[in-house]
Amino acid sequence: MSLSVAELTSELVRCHPTHRSQGVAAAIDLAAHALKAIGLDCEIRPYEGGPQITATHSFPDDGPHVIVHGHVDIEDVADEGGWSAPGLWQTGEVRAGRVYGAGTSDMLGGIAALITAIRRLAGQAELTGRITVQIAVDRHLGGSGTKALQNADLPRADLAILAEPTNRHVCTTAYGFARYHLTAHADGGPMAYAADESNAATHAATALLALDSANRTLQELYPTRQQIRYVLPSAIHAGDQYSAAATTATVDFAMALPPLLPEETALSIVTDTLIRRFTAAGLPMPAWERRAPHFAATSLGHQGFADLLREVNKGLQWCQYPCPSDAKVFQELGVPVVLYGPGDLARTRRPDEYVEIAELDECVETLYAALTRWLS
Template sequence: MTAEDARALLVQAVSIPSLSGHEGEVAAFLRDWMTEHGFQAHVDDAGNAVGERGTGPLTVALLGHMDTVPGEIPVRVDEHGVLHGRGSVDAKGPLCAFMAAVAALPPDALERARFVVIGATEEEAPSSRGARHVMHTLSPDMVLIGEPSGWEGLTLGYKGRLVARVSVERGNFHTAGEGHSAADDLTEAWFRVRAWAGRTAEEGGIFDAVQATIQDLQAVNDGVTQRASGTFGLRLPPRIAPGEAEETVLELLRDLLDVRVTFTGHESAVRHPKDNALTRAMRVAIRAQGGTPVFKVKTGTSDMNVVAELWPAPTVAYGPGDSALDHTPDERVDLAEYDRAVAVLTAALTRVAAGAP
């Protein structure tokens, strides 16, 4: 496995469009690549590209995702060795780094551990279909989640999520008369939710507070009925479970009689310990490449949130790229950083296997 091979893998993967729910072509490509590089590989019932190497008693799951958000970005490598394209950071870069690192592992590591790489479907969708499927098929001893952290970064946790769909419907009336419009009540609902989120921010930093955003707003009036609706996205800290946040929102809006609320996207926040065999191996490998390990927590969510309940194992998210470029029109990754991430992962996984029984 050369650096050129690893780079070619990433460029080709990024060149294949793979919106959430439409990952079939890239899954087949990744399966075939893994088969050609010593993996036992297949596409599972959820559409995940899954590849295994090694026969040892220690199981390491490397869970990345191959779907992307919409937005076409012409795929190119510029004169500075930077790959531009949708998914280059979020998260084909981390996933391909996993694949390249496992393909490069020495025979003794494969005798002591089993490495399972998963390119999951629909991480960018509320369904998280791929992760929810594979979490019931594996019981790993260690878990790496493929998300951009920067090659020196180790992400230990992600905030939780709750999505509230708020709607108001009432009969039309003259705007010169008394009363509140449907849009008035929807706006009042938002002000109350936002104020609650703001109060939680007074109790700690951003990772420990609720973040509230409006994802969409609509209002229509056909002359007979007024209808207004909005989607409020809530990012939740570890101390507030989605069920608790749901109860709070319902109580905040209880006296707004025409307001109806439905909830989706129930994801609990997760934060893993920083000192275990996996993080120690990653820190040693980062330092060996001349880097300074940095622990992080993220205000978004990832498949780490999904699998944490059934995978109570040492877990860290890792991958090349700047997460500030996720979902943006400027998404890009420096291929030199990608090379370093592959080297870090190869060394860390070798070290993990060496410590296996």
């Protein structure tokens, strides 16, 4: 008996496929079993970040080639304390119309929805073309896993559908991502004689204020309904002694880059803001460099299929996906993409992450209806 989309999501959560763990192989095996049960030609491909899947179904007559794609590895749960029940992050518990667990929204629910929709499509002998299911890993490393799946024996695709958690939206563009490492230097010295200019920790605090100010400027210049953040300070480190001023401080920060915001423009605003803040404080300018990973913004969307999704499901809206994704890999290959899947990005990497069963069912029905028409 085939698992429902909610049951399959729950089983994937129980595998707990955190990045480069044994759980990835368990989740891949589970997905492969489900795809083989449908009758797809399923190939598990070894990869350094964990096994990956390419599964195909060809209909009797020639037609479009569609790739449906998802990544199976999830972020680890660093702190279990915020979850409402012990172990809820890996039990896949189903209650009150929701499936709970780490990765339910991003994007184990999306993978379950893809497999369930393909199960229904595979039985339609009157359809044309070919569907390729790809389940990848290492999206967090610049899409390297997805790149490894795009080999010479894969026919050129006309469309790629990525099951990212789009919260009842259809996306034909996705944000890019850039990471930077900022370093400030100071003279140091004992606590009693530590002035602002001699304490690199003060420089780091000044940098944080400047980065936040740059973010507000970008939000004013490029407003979004969701108030998307463009500049995010993350890792911060200064000094290694309690009673001495830091001689070096580092601040890592990331930038979210929609297609209409060039990285150079965002950087110029960050630079100008840093100069103003550090000059006003009488501090020397810190240096910074770009670090990996780096994602280009994605703008090669398939508007025709996006319109079809919204035609078969009138409740869907349109937005730019505010996060990097494997869409960049398909853009580099010249394959237009649509991002659409169950769940909400705002729920991910948080305690009590969940996906609504209604969202899963809606996604399956929408993909099934749209692909039935697209492949007819």
